[in-house]
Amino acid sequence: MRFKEYGKGRRFLGRLDYESDIIEEIEGFATSMDITTAYVQVIGALKKVKIGYYDQDERVYKELNFDRHLEIIQCAGNLTLKDNKPKAHLHITLGDEEGNTFSGHLMEGSVVFAGEAYFDELRGEPLHRGYDETTGLPLWENI
């Protein structure tokens, strides 16, 4: 494993805007606060959801769309840089009215009903995402 060590930075709690795109909210906040590296968690509820499953053979995200109201049981991941802009990579577990759960890689197009976000900023050299030939994914390249 390649790694970088980070120091503790600022911590924030934030309330996501109604009917915003959850990823745009997270990345927009990071841009406004000049956060380049962070651990991020969100709980709340979404009005509609788009998640993906990465097909390792075909090297594409297969999309799953839920046009329904779901709880965010847990949503966690990191925020680093891609093309020198904050890029959130979040995985999410969602719950329905019967307690069933769905999960995957959170994609743009997921609409917030209510959300509470936690940002744990990490101080140090920012990680940059770039195309990885082996996986076809935008992985950290300066690590």
Ligand code: ZN
């Ligand atoms: Zn992912």
